Structures are given as C-alpha cells and as structure tokens.
Amino acid sequence: MKKNLLKLIALVLLATPAPGAHADMVPKRSVLNSGMVLLTSEQRALPMVALELIIDAGSRHEAAEQAGLANLTSKLLTYGTKKRSALQVSESLDFIGAGLSSGAGENVASVSLTILKKDLAVGLELLAEILTSSTFPQGEIDRQKQAIIAGIRAQEEDPGAVAGKAFAAALFPQSPYGRPVEGTEASVKSLQAQSLKDFFSRYYRPNRSIMAVVGAVSEQEITQALNQALHGWSKGAASAAPAAPSNIGGLQTLRIEKDLTQANIILGHAGVPRGHPDYYALQVMNYILGGGGFSSRAMDSIRNERGLAYSVYSFFGADKSHGSFQFVMQTKNESAQEAVRLALEEIRRLREQLVSEQELNDAKNYMTGSFPLRFDTNRKVAGFLAQVELFELGLDYPNRYGALVAKVSREDVQRVAKQFLQPEKLITVIVGNQKKIAAK
Numbered sequence: 001m002k003k004n005l006l007k008l009i010a011l012v013l014l015a016t017p018a019p020g021a022h023a024d025m026v027p028k029r030s031v032l033n034s035g036m037v038l039l040t041s042e043q044r045a046l047p048m049v050a051l052e053l054i055i056d057a058g059s060r061h062e063a064a065e066q067a068g069l070a071n072l073t074s075k076l077l078t079y080g081t082k083k084r085s086a087l088q089v090s091e092s093l094d095f096i097g098a099g100l101s102s103g104a105g106e107n108v109a110s111v112s113l114t115i116l117k118k119d120l121a122v123g124l125e126l127l128a129e130i131l132t133s134s135t136f137p138q139g140e141i142d143r144q145k146q147a148i149i150a151g152i153r154a155q156e157e158d159p160g161a162v163a164g165k166a167f168a169a170a171l172f173p174q175s176p177y178g179r180p181v182e183g184t185e186a187s188v189k190s191l192q193a194q195s196l197k198d199f200f201s202r203y204y205r206p207n208r209s210i211m212a213v214v215g216a217v218s219e220q221e222i223t224q225a226l227n228q229a230l231h232g233w234s235k236g237a238a239s240a241a242p243a244a245p246s247n248i249g250g251l252q253t254l255r256i257e258k259d260l261t262q263a264n265i266i267l268g269h270a271g272v273p274r275g276h277p278d279y280y281a282l283q284v285m286n287y288i289l290g291g292g293g294f295s296s297r298a299m300d301s302i303r304n305e306r307g308l309a310y311s312v313y314s315f316f317g318a319d320k321s322h323g324s325f326q327f328v329m330q331t332k333n334e335s336a337q338e339a340v341r342l343a344l345e346e347i348r349r350l351r352e353q354l355v356s357e358q359e360l361n362d363a364k365n366y367m368t369g370s371f372p373l374r375f376d377t378n379r380k381v382a383g384f385l386a387q388v389e390l391f392e393l394g395l396d397y398p399n400r401y402g403a404l405v406a407k408v409s410r411e412d413v414q415r416v417a418k419q420f421l422q423p424e425k426l427i428t429v430i431v432g433n434q435k436k437i438a439a440k
Contacts, residue, residue, distance in 0.1 A: 034206035034233060037209070037210045043216065048215050049116075056107070058106050097115075111131075136200070167326065251424060268427055284364060
C-alpha cells in the first residue's frame, strides 16, 4: 500500500543520535500573527533554503463518498492561481531553479519548497499565491483525475498494494484511516470543482499549519519575509486533534485471488499512537523481530535459514491518534502457510523469552548510530522538524531521543512483546494463487 509522506517521516523518527550530538538541529520556535507555527534552523553551509509546510487538511476531513478529495486538492495547488496559469507557475519555478511539490496524507497536506537564498522572496510570492488564490481550473482537474485513476488501476495490478489496502480496510473499517488517500476510481470521477474549492477554503488556513525552514536564513529574516508574503492568508477554523478510529477489526483471514507465483502476505493488528510511553521499547523490539533488515529474527528464520521469502519485514506505524503493527512477506504460493507459521513462531518467541544482550545492543546501536545518515539535506531536516512539532515531541527531541532508546532493557522488550504482539487478534491477508496455497 502506498504510504503517505506523514507515515514515512514518522518511521524516520525511529532513530536518533546520542544526547548532544545534533544540537544544530534544534530549531527556534515562534507563532506568527496568523497563527502559523514557525520552526527555524539556520544553516549557512549552502546558499539554499528548504521550507516544509504541513496543514491540517488531510483525508480524515473528507466524507467517504468524496474519498480522494484531499489528495486531489493538494495535487492541484500548483496548477493555476488568480495571477498565473499552471504553465506560468511551472515556468516561474524553472526560471529560478526552485523545487515545489505538494501532496496529502490521512492527517495533513504538505507543501515543500527548496530554493536559492537569493530567490527566496520570489519563491515565497509563489507559495503565497498557491495558498491563497489557487483556482482549480476544470481542465487541470480533469487531467489530474485521469492521472490519479491511472495510478489506482496500476495499484490494482500490484499485489503488495492490494494486500495493503485490504489490510487497512479490515483494521479500520468505516474510517478514513481504512480508505486509500487517493480514493477509488468511482469516488475520484465524482469529485467536482466546487468541492475542491470549498475544501481548500475551509482547511488551508495558517492557524492550521506548521512551517519548518532550514537553511541560509535567520529566524528574524524568515519571519519578516513570511509576514510580508503571507499577509493575505487569513485564519480559519481552528484544528481539532484527530480522533482514534472508533472501530478496530479483529481476528480474520482475507484471501484475495491473483494468478501469481509469489504470494503477498500481511499479518497485523492495531498498534499504539506516537505519544505512547512504550513507543521506544516497541521500536527496539520490532527491530529485533523484523525491522532490522538482515539483522532481524524474521529475516534470519524465514529467508536465510529456509529460503522461503526474498522480502520479509515488520513495523509499528504510529500516528497521532492510533497505530498499527504489520508483518509483511512475499513467498511462493506453495510455502505461504509455512511462512505464516514461522512468522507466528517468531512472534511467540519474543513474547515468551528474553532477547539476548547482543540483540538488544545491536538494535539500540543501529537506531542511534544511523540517525545522521537520514538527514543529509536541508529538506529532510525541515520535514523532520515539522513532524516533531506535529507530534509534540519537544524542540530538544533530537538530543533526548538517544537516551530514551538507551534505557530500553531486555525486560522491557519482552513486556511490550507480550502486551502489543497479539496473535489472537491478527488480521491475515494473503494475495496469491489460492488453489496452490490451499494445496499445501
């Protein structure tokens, strides 16, 4: 299943440096008169500025019959304003060598801008236009609809995407979190220009927004520039915290027929929200189970020892209001049931036995040591800082998280495995040749 930007960045938060190792990533925080939260990290090594804007305008705000509305709205932001056509917006960006992109997830929409410092004023003028005067021309709506529908049809031929969508729908039934952000072919076709304009007008507001700015600009400079550029962006209704899904799916097996040589399998159930006190222990535990690549137990048991799967991994995805656990594999149809049995065996072993000191130390060392490699550009740092604010982790999070990981013990790992790995609640999705799977 296609993962939205917010979930991917949230997974990045699994690793962090030792305390004090990245003080330069700690931003300055302020709230502009418009209500927008501004985070600034001044980095003068290159004459570049990266801006990451996240807005409480995700798909959780759309009705089921309008699935895909938030996604389509976000994609059309750069396709025409009151002053410029889609072509003129594109030409303006090309002329200054800037990168501007937008998208939406379940909770937030995002706009990313990377630009040379000397062109910052021009870039902010363009940003202000798309945030205050996007026009959503009918021709561009029709073209974007066609592109999205083509993507939806392509996903129907991707067994991993099929499995992911089926799992989400089973875990969070009758919830925006159980629906694909891009919507369905039918719902996208039915979306009208007025609905896009109404959604844009209601949800794209500064007091629903967080902006992180990283690069060759000071807090004072960017504050002044933003106040000038975005003076016409007025407040709207305040954000409300996302509510956890009210209905959680339980134990079930979903078999989806596709004539494939490889079965795509997901085992999983509900997890925990990002703010849960056991989040760090869960990430250490998951690294040992299936999140550590070739170092994980799942990879060692299912791939290395038995050669049953080329790809096998697990993760705890944590959002602000909820989370999920997934154990994902691809294996031959004939070995699908054996692979499932081995996955359950590894889950039970973690619940019943303490992990070794070596496994624990390897997990914690990786999670702390890999952090610097994840933030090699200002844009990545800006995205990270915006998420830190969204999840209310605190400005000094980069310097605290290493200690939070370090204090996880073997006993903690077993305790959270017993509590949060729940074989009796597993949703099992198997996409493949069901006849061959059943024969074994």
